[in-house]
Amino acid sequence: MDNLKNLFACLVMYKHNLQILHWNSTGIDFSSAHEETDEYIDKFEKMIDEVGEIIKSLGGNPIGLKDCIEILEKDTTEIYFGADASHDYNYEEVLESIDKMFEDLIKLYTKCHEDSSIDIFNKSKLHKHGYYCMVEGSYKTKAKRK
């Protein structure tokens, strides 16, 4: 359950990061950054819903915003990305930030997949939707950065 809660907390924070990148994107490729972040915001929303429902189906409760931040701060294995709302991000910085977020989420999805306390049905559900979305997003982002 802890792995699922970490994943949920990270998705919540990273969706908000994406919104900051969406609002604060600047420069010549502004429209690409604006559209891509929008697309991922929608996808992350679906992932949050899915992970929240899985937590509930396993007898837990979804996590409030304050607890999400606390959970991520407590995790000493990872330094999570917090978008700076006072900074304007050019396209390269947007891609770099998205890349970092996908990398972290792939790690968290993998931990959930390896977690024996999550049943087979829930593992496959996570894997089919969320994990593939993150891998695809990561691959596309890396290709654009070259």
Ligand SMILES: [Fe+2]
């Ligand atoms: Fe918008």
